[in-house]
Amino acid sequence: MAGERPTCLQLTGIGKRFPGVVALAGVDFDLRQGEIHALLGENGAGKSTLIKVMTGVYTADDGTVDLNGKQYAFKTPQEAVNAGISTVYQEVNLLPNLSIAENICLGREAKGAFGIKWNDVRARAVKALARLDLKLDVKAPLSSLSIALQQMVAIARALDVSAKVLVLDEPTSSLDAHEVEQLFATMRKLREEGLGIIFVTHFLDQVYAVSDRITILRNGQKIGVWNASELPRLELVSQMIGRDAAVLESQGTASLTTETSTPFLTFEGVGRKGAIEGVQLNIGPGQVMGFAGLLGSGRSETVRLIFGADTKDSGNFLLDGRTIQRFNQRKAILSGIGLCPEDRKKEGVFPELSIRENILVVYQAKRGWLRKLSLPKQKQMAGALAKDLGVHPPDIERPIQFLSGGNQQKALLARWMAVEPRLLLLDEPTRGIDVGAKFEIMSLVSKQREEGRSFVFVSSELTEVVRTCQSVLVMRDRKAIKTLTGKEITEDSIIHAIAEDSK
Amino acid sequence: MSRANLQAKLPVMITAVVFLALYLGAGLHFDNFLTLRVFFNQFSTNSFLGIVAVGMTFVILTGGIDLSVGSMIGCTSIMAASLMKFHHVHPLVGLGIPLLFGILIGYTQGVLVAKFSLPPFLVTLAGLFFCRGVALFISQETLNIEDEFFKKSLSEVSFHITDKATVSVPSIIFILVVAVGMFVSLRTPFGRNVFAIGGNRQSAELMGLPVRKTLIGVYTLSGFLGALGGAVFTIFTSSGNATSATGLELDAIAAAVIGGTLLSGGYGSVFGTLLGVGILGVVQTAIAFDGNLNSWWTKIVIGALLMAFMLVQKGIERAATRKVTV
Numbered sequence: 001m002a003g004e005r006p007t008c009l010q011l012t013g014i015g016k017r018f019p020g021v022v023a024l025a026g027v028d029f030d031l032r033q034g035e036i037h038a039l040l041g042e043n044g045a046g047k048s049t050l051i052k053v054m055t056g057v058y059t060a061d062d063g064t065v066d067l068n069g070k071q072y073a074f075k076t077p078q079e080a081v082n083a084g085i086s087t088v089y090q091e092v093n094l095l096p097n098l099s100i101a102e103n104i105c106l107g108r109e110a111k112g113a114f115g116i117k118w119n120d121v122r123a124r125a126v127k128a129l130a131r132l133d134l135k136l137d138v139k140a141p142l143s144s145l146s147i148a149l150q151q152m153v154a155i156a157r158a159l160d161v162s163a164k165v166l167v168l169d170e171p172t173s174s175l176d177a178h179e180v181e182q183l184f185a186t187m188r189k190l191r192e193e194g195l196g197i198i199f200v201t202h203f204l205d206q207v208y209a210v211s212d213r214i215t216i217l218r219n220g221q222k223i224g225v226w227n228a229s230e231l232p233r234l235e236l237v238s239q240m241i242g243r244d245a246a247v248l249e250s251q252g253t254a255s256l257t258t259e260t261s262t263p264f265l266t267f268e269g270v271g272r273k274g275a276i277e278g279v280q281l282n283i284g285p286g287q288v289m290g291f292a293g294l295l296g297s298g299r300s301e302t303v304r305l306i307f308g309a310d311t312k313d314s315g316n317f318l319l320d321g322r323t324i325q326r327f328n329q330r331k332a333i334l335s336g337i338g339l340c341p342e343d344r345k346k347e348g349v350f351p352e353l354s355i356r357e358n359i360l361v362v363y364q365a366k367r368g369w370l371r372k373l374s375l376p377k378q379k380q381m382a383g384a385l386a387k388d389l390g391v392h393p394p395d396i397e398r399p400i401q402f403l404s405g406g407n408q409q410k411a412l413l414a415r416w417m418a419v420e421p422r423l424l425l426l427d428e429p430t431r432g433i434d435v436g437a438k439f440e441i442m443s444l445v446s447k448q449r450e451e452g453r454s455f456v457f458v459s460s461e462l463t464e465v466v467r468t469c470q471s472v473l474v475m476r477d478r479k480a481i482k483t484l485t486g487k488e489i490t491e492d493s494i495i496h497a498i499a500e501d502s503k
Numbered sequence: 504m505s506r507a508n509l510q511a512k513l514p515v516m517i518t519a520v521v522f523l524a525l526y527l528g529a530g531l532h533f534d535n536f537l538t539l540r541v542f543f544n545q546f547s548t549n550s551f552l553g554i555v556a557v558g559m560t561f562v563i564l565t566g567g568i569d570l571s572v573g574s575m576i577g578c579t580s581i582m583a584a585s586l587m588k589f590h591h592v593h594p595l596v597g598l599g600i601p602l603l604f605g606i607l608i609g610y611t612q613g614v615l616v617a618k619f620s621l622p623p624f625l626v627t628l629a630g631l632f633f634c635r636g637v638a639l640f641i642s643q644e645t646l647n648i649e650d651e652f653f654k655k656s657l658s659e660v661s662f663h664i665t666d667k668a669t670v671s672v673p674s675i676i677f678i679l680v681v682a683v684g685m686f687v688s689l690r691t692p693f694g695r696n697v698f699a700i701g702g703n704r705q706s707a708e709l710m711g712l713p714v715r716k717t718l719i720g721v722y723t724l725s726g727f728l729g730a731l732g733g734a735v736f737t738i739f740t741s742s743g744n745a746t747s748a749t750g751l752e753l754d755a756i757a758a759a760v761i762g763g764t765l766l767s768g769g770y771g772s773v774f775g776t777l778l779g780v781g782i783l784g785v786v787q788t789a790i791a792f793d794g795n796l797n798s799w800w801t802k803i804v805i806g807a808l809l810m811a812f813m814l815v816q817k818g819i820e821r822a823a824t825r826k827v828t829v
């Protein structure tokens with residue numbers, strides 16, 4: 001349907017080099033009016049860089065950018081905005097100190113004789129949010145929102161302009177299914193209105209749900225462009241990773257073994273008011289337990305209880321078979337529990353430090369700063385982890401800020417792997433990570449599991465849960481409702497459990 | 504008011520309470536303190552501090568700092584005085600040229616900060632030395648201004664509110680600057696961009712806001728207000744002195760911080776700064792009223808207040824980061 005429409009954005013021969021890396025080399029890309037164009041590739045393929053070049057954040061070393069037949073060389077994002085390109089960048093870029101309304105309208109506020117008309121601004125923000133089926137107190141500061149809602153606000157801001165081109169760099173990475181549906185509905189409507197939309201994501205289902213065409217990048221080069229309907233999924237993955245995708249399928253499947261004597265951790269009806277209730281669980285050595293449920297069902301809250309970040313107010317808590325009365329984060333770490341949290345952005349990379357230092361910081365802290373690991377040891381340890389997780393580029397002395405978004409996430413995951421905890425809590429570990437690396441992470445979990453380590457694996461992607469876990473705790477509305485084990489674990493059974501008797 | 508909104512306003516509310524407590528406390532303690540005369544005098548004596556503190560607030564809101572404003576007052580006051588005394592220019596010209604000088608210096612500092620990404624602390628430290636140097640170069644003496652027009656229409660003018668209470672030209676300028684500052688910060692895109700830059704400069708850039716222009720504007724504004732403070736100082740003292748207002752930039756920073764402006768940028772208000780200046784003024788006046796206390800006590804009290812406010816702000820910040828998830 002988008003077949004014969006005119007081109008609105010044309011990139012020709014784009015090249016971008018950073019010290020020591022060629023991020024883009026001779027990339028052509030064209031976007032038509034009224035189409036949704038998926039831009040795909042592995043972590044570090046150059047997607048975000050291409051977007052930053054076309055929106056004036058970076059200036060290209062080679063190549064040209066044409067918008068509706070006119071050549072531009074944007075020097076600032078502001079120029080790109082003025083020319084009609086509206087962007088949601090990969091990192092949520094908003095202002096925590098200002099209100100939600102301002103975050104949506106800043107830079108285009110209605111003005112009258114007495115300055116900004118705040119009532120108009122607020123009304124406009126409410127309307128922009130309503131398009132996404134959201135109702136928020138727009139006077140509240142942005143910092144009061146969860147990451148998912150902040151992402152929705154960023155999208156609302158981008159939609160609230162009369163742009164010709166809309167660019168969305170991984171807009172759905174922290175959204176739940178309903179929010180994604182709302183976004184897609186809006187995207188489809190804008191497509192009808194003739195907008196050209198560029199959509200970056202690592203969720204392949206989403207690619208097929210909305211895209212008309214697909215462009216694939218690999219190592220900074222364009223591999224090709226396809227009509228979405230003519231590119232089968234397996235073929236797409238093969239093009240992205242540059243080898244046969246069937247290989248991936250054989251990796252990291254959960255084997256259904258191990259039911260060992262003393263569980264490492266036991267919860268007997270543990271709960272915390274307003275967060276989660278009635279959690280019943282047993283995690284033995286070498287076990288991966290999945291938490292499934294919708295966003296806000298209590299998964300992250302349970303993880304926090306296990307890590308001692310919050311305290312329980314009901315139920316029993318046993319570690320190695322012994323009842324624990326008072327538990328806190330310090331005790332959790334000392335007894336060998338580690339947490340790789342959901343909100344990794346805030347938890348934080350240290351941007352100026354190298355990948356090696358970022359990976360080893362928690363390990364070193366646990367070991368004690370006086371017993372500093374020697375440099376060769378550090379290199380060996382961090383290098384091995386970076387390699388296991390496929391951090392790219394593999395030069396671990398590079399400051400982490402120069403890695404692509406997905407690769408930073410991998411490094412943070414490596415940070416917690418380095419501590420070698422007995423139980424590692426992984427809250428959405430595969431978010432923003434490409435297909436290849438997702439499999440690598442899952443197979444790493446399986447490998448370490450065989451060495452006797454336990455995991456809690458929280459993921460919104462049921463395929464991953466089914467693949468990796470020996471037992472699954474299903475939650476709904478802040479209650480633990482069911483535990484599935486062994487052969488009972490299928491996508492259907494999980495969906496069924498989530499939806500069951502929600503009369 | 505929702506909890507989140509309350510948290511944003513809390514620092515200013517605390518400052519207001521402290522201001523009232525100090526003011527009423529001093530009023531109960533000293534006779535004649537709670538009079539309109541003392542009240543309006545405060546505006547005169549603190550006018551130049553208040554004016555530069557407004558500029559300082561904008562700069563700090565972006566996450567920067569302007570150390571040059573104290574020297575700017577010294578420099579522009581001696582410049583104005585010497586223009587009138589030795590070159591016999593009309594007072595409006597004599598006060599106008601220094602204003603242009605202030606704008607120029609502020610603009611230059613802004614360009615260095617915004618375009619060349621130099622640290623504001625060092626850029627304005629250089630400005631501090633430069634202005635003080637120029638001031639001493641112009642004259643090392645105190646120059647009294649004898650100009651008739653200057654006396655008749657500026658320095659000796661006062662409007663009677665009651666028999667004893669009067670409002671001077673410096674106070675009027677101060678009040679105007681505060682009013683305009685509040686308007687600009689709350690109701691203009693420029694003002695909101697200032698907050699945006701302080702919130703997160705990189706985000707502001709990616710949101711397509713004119714970050715550089717705004718930064719240059721902010722330092723130019725501070726330079727201008729520094730020079731205006733100098734003009735007011737000249738009117739207030741009817742003289743110029745190259746070493747006057749030494750260290751005043753630190754009082755201005757203290758006033759802004761006590762008024763709830765965070766040094767890291769993004770949070771604060773011009774109104775809060777007005778209260779901050781008010782607190783400094785009340786402390787000073789109260790100690791002057793006492794008569795037995797050395798004026799250094801002002802510094803000690805301000806130091807203690809500053810410390811207390813920083814702790815309060817930290818507490819609020821901690822509470823705010825404990826998320827109010829929706």
Ligand SMILES: Nc1ncnc2c1ncn2[C@@H]1O[C@H](COP(=O)(O)OP(=O)(O)OP(=O)(O)O)[C@@H](O)[C@H]1O
Pocket residue numbers: 018019021022023041042043044045046047048049050090392393401402403404405406407432434
């Ligand atoms: N500012 C920078 N300085 C140096 N290198 C950079 C910089 N930004 C990106 N790179 C490098 O350019 C390459 C492409 O990165 P880019 O962020 O475009 O990847 P991406 O496709 O968006 O990946 P992801 O899916 O992880 O977000 C990576 O190798 C990255 O390390």
Ligand SMILES: [Mg+2]
Pocket residue numbers: 047048049090169404405406
């Ligand atoms: Mg990216």
